[in-house]
Amino acid sequence: MSVFALGLNHTTAPVDLRGRFALAPEQLGPTLRSLRERLSLAPPEAALVSTCNRTELYCAAPLEAVRPAMDWLAGLGGIASARLADHTYVLERERAARHAFRVASGLDSMVLGEPQILGQMKQAVREADAAGTLGTTLHQLFQRSFAVAKEVRTSTEIGSHSISMAAAAVRLAAQLFEDLREIRILFVGAGEMIELAATHFAARNPRAMAVANRTLERGEKLATHFGAEAMRLADVPQRLHEFDAVVSCTASTVPIIGLGAVERALKSRRHRPMFMVDLAVPRDIEPEVAQLDDIYLYTVDDLSAVVQTAGEKRQAAVAQAEAIIETGVQSFVHWLDQRATVPLIRALNTQADAWRAAEIARARKLLAKGADIDSVLEALSRGLTQKMLHGTMAELNSADAEQRQQLAQTVSRLFLRGASGPTTLPADEDR
Template sequence: MHLVTYGINHNTAPVHIRELFAFDASMLPAALSTLHEDDSILEVVILSTCNRTEIYCCVDAESDNQILAWLHQYHQQEDGTITPYLYHYQQADAIRHLMRVACGLDSMVLGEPQILGQLKDAYSQSLNANTLGKSLGRLFQHAFAVAKQVRTDTAIGNSPVSVAFAAVSLAKQIFSDLADSTALLIGAGETIELVARHLYDNGIKRIIIANRTIERAHNLATQVDGYAISLSELPAHLAEADIVVSSTASQLPILGKGAVERALKIRKRKPIFMVDIAVPRDIEAEVGLLDDIYLYCVDDLKEIIEENLQSRRDAALQAEEIIDTQVDHFQAWLRTQDAVPVIRAIRDNAEEISKHSLERAIKQLEQGMPAEQAMTELARTLTNRLLHEPSRQLRQSGFDEEGHLLSAARRLFNIKDPK
């Protein structure tokens, strides 16, 4: 049995190529089944995300070239379309690649945790499609365990490396308990949506979404149990906010120094934490000069993110060491699987010899042979028959000068050198 991986990702292929070879979740059951129909493809898992498409297989040692042909045919692409963008791993390299993917070391954002959930979904799809066997099943479970170990033993996921996550992490440093805080989010784009979700997941008390289009603000607010307002209502709600995060496409500032001063007066100088992610800026720079205002712009967050990325890079080096060790462990397990059919054959042969010898002994007893003599004969026959072929092979190895066979026999039967 041979482990192989074929794939493309954000590092090797532009988005228009990744789109050509992506698998929608609804396509996966049929795709898995059709690839598995090839007798040489013993086990299959397909991972498909916006950043990567990867096929993990157990194949007959000489039969993995069908995978690429199938991939082109399934997506109705001309042969060779994917070749310039492709990576191909075998055995230890395939094992290591899966573990690196599971740990987020091969992701666009180093150490991101979402890929582990996507791998688990791919594993479940293969399990449901009956294309997952003992080897790939064990490999994926091992990879999940390694990812958990890396998360526990290193700081790979401790430092925020997205603008949204960095903003929320700063807020948590200033407000120890977000459950007592109100956030005012200005805009309703992707970044604000991520901020809203991070705040919601961290148990914030209340979220107000302000946007030029009230309907869009309302759609986001309903997802985080929030409240939607229009931009014109900002002055009336600013004093309620402990946290303000703004990210719009406005060419002019949305919050000026005067409006913030009025809000602080209403709040009786209770501090406000502000993050301006927009370019051009949504919050006048002079706001940062006010007492009780903690104002950060996107450049401040980038510095934090770069520091945190370096922390993750350091953690990634530790993760690589863990993965190297675990690759060795899994390969050792694979080697034990090679012994299973040999052990089974030895046992089957021994049981066949035992059965025939026992039948002979029973006949001897029925014919009147004394029990002690029949038992002695049974023991002698069993010994001779069980050791006949190994003894013949060892004697032959002396003629063929195969000393390694004699050494293996000593190890196999735990024979000590005479003193």
């Protein structure tokens, strides 16, 4: 049994490819169960982390499961395994643990130190647990990830001075428009990312804000919080021309703002420029929109170039975080190695219980026949001792000289710990 991570992220795959593998939280459970069915002969422990920046499959299984897991993931995205392999990474044991710890701590994100990924990983664990695919090993991996992430955030400044995607969008908009107080902004969606974006834009006091959402009630709740107008998602194409900026992030599996709608909006606006940010994976806005004159369209990948770090101070925090992570990795690997001996420990306990039961049964028979209690106890203890030492003595007697010396050292550590006397055998001793 081992642990491996199979995934693709913003550093290995473009946004359109990542969009093929993006999963909403409610899809995680059924998707994990389909993996277990695919690998039914040796079903692994499994968990899926899926965000706009990454889709990662974590498994506790023999490493032989990597190939069928890759084929399954390729099928999930509807592409060939060979193509997927060009954009994925496979990390095993300590490398998998190190990656999970870095992801949870925000060191592997577009925005260094961003906190959202930790909540997304916790949700992934809850979904895997509900689907019955988590298991002891992955539970340990993720709980240790969360503990390390907490220590990183409380002991370092990794999260300070970070520029989020939402803040980056505001900076780009400020480069296009002379005064953000004069623009009208449409937010499409009502999730956490849109709320974050609305918070940043609202701080600039734009002329008007509107929230469009498939569920009007949820959109109204968010709109009320910012003093914005709530509108139905279906009304966006007809009203798109009213807005100077559009920020979209929904869970739709297909684009909801098409090329035709944007072309009509530009015509109504007499080609006054429009600023558009598509934070969704898969895309909310058709990529062809970017080719239109007077349209400034940015995706999550584009925004990553805008996000900046805080120089030497940030790098010092990263180094400190990496040290914390490395300590956590070594602790997890030690635990994993210990887990490998569990079957042997269980077998030893079973064998010892069988010996004990046999000797107790024999002692009871002797007592029933009227045997002296002291002699019965003596026979019981001698019988247990002989059974426990029989295998060791047999190995010592059958081993050659070199093997016997190595075996003698092991036997001494096991049975003579704390005892005085020789722990090795003379090389020419004949047994």
